[in-house]
Amino acid sequence: MKKIKPHGCIEKPNTDGKIILPIGHYAIVNCRNKPNNIYTKISIYGLGSCIALILFDSKNKVSGMSHILLPKCQLNKKIEYPHKYADLSANLLLQELLNRGAIKKNIKAVIVGGSKIFELDENGIGINNIKAIKNELKKLEIKIIGENTGGSEGRVVIFDTKDFSVYVRLTRESNLQKIKYS
Amino acid sequence: MKKPIDIKLTQEQLDILKELGNIGSGHAITALSKLLNIKIDVSLTSIDIVPFWKVPELFNKSAIDMVGIYSKIPFKSDLAIIQLFTKVSIVSLINILSDNDKIMVDDIKTIDDLDDFSVSIISEIGNILSGHYTNALADMLSIKLVPNVPKIALDSLNAILETLIAKFSQLSDYMILINTKLIVLDVNIEGIICLIPSINILKNLFNILNLKYDLNL
Numbered sequence: 001m002k003k004i005k006p007h008g009c010i011e012k013p014n015t016d017g018k019i020i021l022p023i024g025h026y027a028i029v030n031c032r033n034k035p036n037n038i039y040t041k042i043s044i045y046g047l048g049s050c051i052a053l054i055l056f057d058s059k060n061k062v063s064g065m066s067h068i069l070l071p072k073c074q075l076n077k078k079i080e081y082p083h084k085y086a087d088l089s090a091n092l093l094l095q096e097l098l099n100r101g102a103i104k105k106n107i108k109a110v111i112v113g114g115s116k117i118f119e120l121d122e123n124g125i126g127i128n129n130i131k132a133i134k135n136e137l138k139k140l141e142i143k144i145i146g147e148n149t150g151g152s153e154g155r156v157v158i159f160d161t162k163d164f165s166v167y168v169r170l171t172r173e174s175n176l177q178k179i180k181y182s
Numbered sequence: 183m184k185k186p187i188d189i190k191l192t193q194e195q196l197d198i199l200k201e202l203g204n205i206g207s208g209h210a211i212t213a214l215s216k217l218l219n220i221k222i223d224v225s226l227t228s229i230d231i232v233p234f235w236k237v238p239e240l241f242n243k244s245a246i247d248m249v250g251i252y253s254k255i256p257f258k259s260d261l262a263i264i265q266l267f268t269k270v271s272i273v274s275l276i277n278i279l280s281d282n283d284k285i286m287v288d289d290i291k292t293i294d295d296l297d298d299f300s301v302s303i304i305s306e307i308g309n310i311l312s313g314h315y316t317n318a319l320a321d322m323l324s325i326k327l328v329p330n331v332p333k334i335a336l337d338s339l340n341a342i343l344e345t346l347i348a349k350f351s352q353l354s355d356y357m358i359l360i361n362t363k364l365i366v367l368d369v370n371i372e373g374i375i376c377l378i379p380s381i382n383i384l385k386n387l388f389n390i391l392n393l394k395y396d397l398n399l
Contacts, residue, residue, distance in 0.1 A: 008235075022235040023347060045245050046238070046340020049348055069234070069348050080355055081235070117345045118252050118333045125348045153292065154341025171247070171337050172291040 008081045013040045023050060024084035026066035028096050029161045039162035047113045047155040049126035051086065051133050054110040055093050055142065056164045057102035063161050064093050068113075070125070071132035086132035094140055109137050110146040110166050110179060112157045126150070146179040195393060196229055199360055199379075202387075203227035205322060206315040207362035207375050213314040214307065214364075218278055222371075225363040232359070234351035238340050240359065241266070241374065250342035251308035253329040255316055260380035263312045263329065264346060267373040269336065274369050275307060276300045293336040301334065308332035311375060323390050346378065354381050 008025040017038040019027045029040045042065045044052050056063035066083040073085040082088040097107060114130040130149050137144060148155070148168045156169040158176065167176040191199070204227045215222045230240055249272045251265040267275070273287045276296075280303060290296060296304075312329040320327040335342055350357050360377040379387065388395040 022238075023344065024235045044340075046338035046342075046344070048337065048341030048344035050344050069344070070352065074352075084234070084351075084355075115341070117335045117337055117341055118250070120252075120254075120333055120345075125345065154337040156338075171341065 008083050013038075017041060018043065020045065021052075021065060021067045023067050023069050024081035026064060026083045026089070026093060026096075028062070028064040028093075028100060030100050031061035031063070031161055032101075039160065041158055041160050043156070043158040045156050047157055048115055048117045049113070049129060051111055051113040051129045051149075052157045052159075053086075053089060053093060053133060054112070054159050054166060055097055055107055056110075056161075057097060057106040058108070058164050059106050060102050062097050062100045062102040063159070063164060064097055065159050066093050068129060068133065071128040086129055087136055090133060090136040090140060090142075094142070107142055108145045108181075109142045110159075110181075111137075111144060112148045112155060112166065112168055112179070114149045115151045115153055115155065117152065117154065145181045148179055191231070195388065195395065198391060198393065199358070199387075200227050200229045202319055202322065203229065203360035203362060203377055206318045206377060207364075209318040210311040210313075210315040210375060211362075211364050213310050217307075217310060218275070218366075220366055220369065223365045223367070225365075227360060227362045230359045230361065231356055233355050234347050234357055237347055237357055237359065238343050240361070241339055241343070243268070243339050246339060247336065248339045248342060249304065250335045250337070251304065251312075251332045252335070252346070253308060253312035253332045255312075255327055255329045257325075257327060257383060258386050259382035260350065260378075261327075261383050262346070262350075262378050263315055264342075264376045264378065265308055265311055265332075265373060266339065266342070266376065267371070271371040271373055272304060274371055276303050278369065279303050290336070293334060304334050305332055308334070315375065315377070323387070325390065350378055350380055356381075358384070 010027045013019045017040050019042045051068040054065045066089045068086050068089050069084045071086045114126040116126045153171045158167045166179045169176045247269045249267045253263045255261040277284050316327040316329050362375045
């Protein structure tokens with residue numbers, strides 16, 4: 001496969017091993033060659049109607065996360081940030097993982113986000129995002145083993161690449177909760 | 183394949199937009215100042231054209247809980263005003279305007295923790311600011327503009343902004359924000375009024391103002 005390098009890949013964590021993911025960006029972490037035993041944590045502070053898509057292969061220790069804004073891209077445009085869109089992000093993130101040595105049948109997904117912050121009538125963005133990403137993952141035959149979606153509050157998401165656990169905190173709560181995997 | 187829409191504005195166009203923001207926010211903040219009977223300091227209006235993912239960086243308060251008051255202005259295409267206040271500011275505003283018992287900031291975690299009266303005070307502040315802002319714009323452009331009833335959210339700033347970013351960055355990867363900061367030092371009020379025109383509406387605006395444009399739409 002031709003190697004594409006779209007905008008919006010964050011490769012290097014800062015010194016304490018953290019990556020803060022802006023909208024439309026993604027990060028891939030390969031834990032097999034970890035420097036100085038620091039495990040990267042990828043986080044998003046203030047996830048509203050957006051989706052955090054987390055894919056990982058726990059056997060080969062490759063994982064990735066993307067911060068998705070919209071359900072669908074418009075086809076007639078050149079796309080600079082493909083991870084802005086649910087339909088492109090799922091596929092590209094999977095490809096990136098496979099390129100770094102993950103195996104398709106090991107890959108599991110966790111999705112977080114898609115809340116409704118303002119009570120607007122036209123504001124189905126959160127719900128549409130959830131639908132779109134679930135639909136895409138189904139097409140790619142990736143199992144969703146954990147999710148924390150919907151509602152009307154913002155979230156903080158932290159993905160720990162050491163043990164592939166995802167922690168979520170809703171705006172009204174004060175503690176991070178670990179998402180249970182099925 | 184079309185290229186993504188770049189927004190390149192001339193200095194004249196930027197100045198016009200900035201002036202719209204100055205006049206609108208000037209009227210809005212004067213009205214608020216009269217209502218509260220206090221002096222409000224206003225920053226110069228700034229205009230930013232930034233990629234969608236950089237929008238939260240403009241506000242520099244990402245992890246702080248803010249109250250967002252969103253007023254949609256029905257016009258030919260998307261136009262909106264968002265007012266952002268820190269939670270502390272909103273609580274002091276409510277305490278100034280209401281005769282009820284004082285509200286403590288730490289008791290308020292979500293919008294549901296506020297009683298109906300306080301929520302309607304926030305709406306009313308939103309209405310006054312967005313109403314005067316759009317009125318000034320409408321006068322200047324000789325068009326009719328009336329904002330919708332504002333919607334209120336209390337959440338971290340990033341979460342509030344995401345909804346707006348999702349709405350305004352569908353056509354282009356860039357967004358235009360016309361920001362005015364207001365501050366009242368002695369009672370701890372800090373807020374931002376932000377006018378967000380969609381790219382399509384720029385065309386309309388420049389047509390009304392008889393400005394030439396080349397927006398590559």
